[in-house]
Amino acid sequence: MSQLDDSFNPGAIERALYAEWEESGYFAPTTAPEPYSIAIPPPNVTGTLHIGHAFQHTLMDALIRYQRMSGKQTLWQTGTDHAGIATQMIVTEQLATEGLTLEDIGREAFIERVWKWREESGGTISEQMRRMGSSVDWSRERFTMDEGFSRAVKAVFVQLYDQGLIYRGKRLVNWDPVLGTALSDLEVTNEDEPGSLWHFRYPLEDGLITPDGNAYVVVATTRPETMLGDTAIAVHPDDDRYRTLIGKHAVLPLVGRKLPIISDTYVDPEFGTGCVKITPAHDFNDNEIGHRHGLEEINILSAVATINANAPALYRDLDRFDARRRIVADLDELGLLENVEDHTIKIPRSERSGEIVEPRLTDQWFVKIEPLAQPAIDAVKDGSIAFIPKQYENLYFAWMRDVRDWCISRQQWWGHQIPAWYDGNGNVYVGQNEEAVRADANLDTEVRLTQDPDVLETWFSSALWTFATLGWPDKTPELNLYHPTNVLVTGHDIIFFWVARMIMMTLHFTGEVPFKQVYVHGLIRDAKGEKMSKTKGNGIDPLDIIDGISLDDLVAKRTQNLTQPRMAEAITIATQKEYPNGIRNYGSDALRFTFCAYASPGRNINFDLSRVEGYHYFCNKLWNVSRFVLMNVDSITELRGSEQSLADRWIVSRMRQLIVDAREAVGSYRFDLFANAVYEFIWHEYCDWYVELTKSVFFDANADQTEVSAASTTLVTVLEILLRVAHPIMPYITETLWREIAPLAGLTAKTLMLQPFPQKEDAGLDEEADTAIEWLKEVVTAVRNIRGERGIKPSQDVVLMLQGGTSHDRQLSKATEKLMRRLAKLRGEIVWLNDDDSVPACSVQLVHRLKVIVPFTDLGEAKTELQRLSVEIRKLQTTLEKIAAKLDNPNFVEKAPASVVAKEQIRLDELSNQVDTLLQQRVALEDIIDDNATK
């Protein structure tokens, strides 16, 4: 007898089950011959997993569990990323609450603090992953700052340097003045913001005048303070307004510097005045022009974006925006401010600090991308790596084609410190460590070396993820076995950041692709399609869906530590409206099922909690049908095919189809189709029909033992198989139920996790059984429809008559009569009428050409039935007309394939037969009503 609770309670089973799986070592690779591996995109060690991670992990876990059950030697490589800037920011903020700054405690102590914080916070992610049921191999967990990984990072840096693929130089980079570090282009977002376009007059030298008689040229700028660094004025070579000035000079106001007037086709004569001030040290385009024309680069900004000593004393040490105001005012005073326009401009902001980024000349380390990019492009072109969906390949190519050199140095403390040392004479030495450097360069101990204080950007190390986690640079057995990994599961937002760089670095260092496929999933948004973010307060912690959370706690969680505290009220109101009762504990399986069902290809996913609720109910359905099986089945036997009923054969046939569909869906990363197939089968085939059909065996005292035994066996074996099919999506509930069901099926294994995923069976589909049960369903539905229309209570049984069918109909009716009687709740035998038999006053529904007849109990019913019938007739007639028109079209008959024409012809015949039948029935009903009225 069942040990199961009356309803599904996920909280009661999940934790213990996961602990058991983990302790039993089920997550570690088995010794199966064929490897299958996935490297997890490493989350930020000091963060928490958001719903997007949970989604991604669910898909990976479904793949891994599926492949593990399919007999592969699966490795799901897990680990975390040290997330340089993000982590340093968090710890810096922690220090600030203690009144301390980085400089107060120093580099060494700071790094110790970060490691300590990592110890405290690192557990959050692994706890979340465990609750999600992620079957990662914890024994191989890696961290991008652990010792082995650091060794790999250094080795890569040194080798690239030796190959001339890493260089150091003063270059213009995006500078975050708050964090005091360079950022990559990808870490800068450009948003439209209102701004101004200032027009300034720059006087011409020595009485020079423009063709239209001015002693000055007008330049426009959105950043007036940069004028302090101007070193030229540029015009278009063909611009008649300025052609005579080319090669002459203007004078930079406030500074007095002579500015050469140069010509460059970069200048758009149509825009503004057609005359551009050139600031090579503070603008990327100007910098390129500067290089073309050999212009001086004058850096006028300090690391914290104040004006430095390269500018006139008057402006020194002013903040960039104070300087801007001051300069505009001073130029106005001098009569050099021509006008100011409102102008919407793209403001580059640091994704990290939110601060406006300044292009600034600094010494940085770069990776030469071009030699690395070509092999990476080829790998995708020749199919060594395939993106799924395929359209992302274009995105990848587009980016790879004009990718620039990669700035890898960051002016931070937390991260991999660059393995380069300087002596006092400006020489640089690169090597694994100081000793190696000294040995290589034959430096004696008297030469003082200082290591470069900068660290490598985080993506530099995570680009090595697939192979460094497997032990590279050592030639480990794991590297040999699991690399390349089979698939990378990721969002499209990091194709540039990570995917492209992994491909480049992995090809260069291992000669292998990092993964054979890249499955790109959608991005999770909230139910309204808004991006989830802490600032908007619309994010949800996956654990709160699994375990539930009260409204008060949810509001508190969403409003604490806001970067914009004024948002708190709006967030509170929105949260109260969206979750008036908080969130109930839906459990991990329901959440996972929701993710899979949502995972249709290539789009945004608007995450709606009502879907989770629906799938939680689905879990309960599965739970309860398992209870039904346990309550009604004592044992099963070995079956011979001949002993199975039509119903048994039907569900087995449907199950074979499920297996085929499920395997195909997983194989093509269609987790949505996988989930839907499972849902449809369990609820609408197994529960709605098969279980109901078995009741006419189990609840019939006269049923013979063979029938009971066949039904029991089928019920159990099908359930056992479908638990295996569903396990990759919903591991907890299937494991729990399987342990109850499997013994009935004679299986003694301890865990479902390691059972084989059901194989496609040779037997194929059972057409005879499929036809019979589909027929039964149609007739039963017809009777139920009549009952519904006439308001006949389920408790009341009815008489069923059939007329006009074929011999096949009669045969099917005979074969399924017992089943039909229960499902349609019939009284007495089914009455077969001959075509010319008179029919009592009744309702009629058609199943193809078969008349399904339920006599009236009261002639008053005729009126409502007449109404319904008229609607039905009208519907059929509309369709009939459409098809008739089609077949009347000679073009259709000639050009359409014969099979399509034949199909339409059959439909036409059947429909016209149905319309005729119903028209006759209408006459009959009208007669009854007339008779009644005259009485």
Next chain:
RNA sequence: AGGCGCGUAGCUCAGUUGGUUAGAGCGUUGCCUUGACAUGGCAGAGGUCGUUGGUUCGAUUCCAAUCGCGCCUACCA
């Protein structure tokens, strides 16, 4: 500006080579505490598939234009 994607039921979404009466979940209407499940059962209502053209015997599906929305990339100082 360029690139990509999306407009299908009240809401969230499927729809795989163009071919029956376009599907699912949630919501909704009516009936039902039937011996797994009211987290349930049965039956129903609800869509001119953004718009306009084109190709075709036939278009939600292919093509073009157009409107609306989203994302990405690059931007004019």
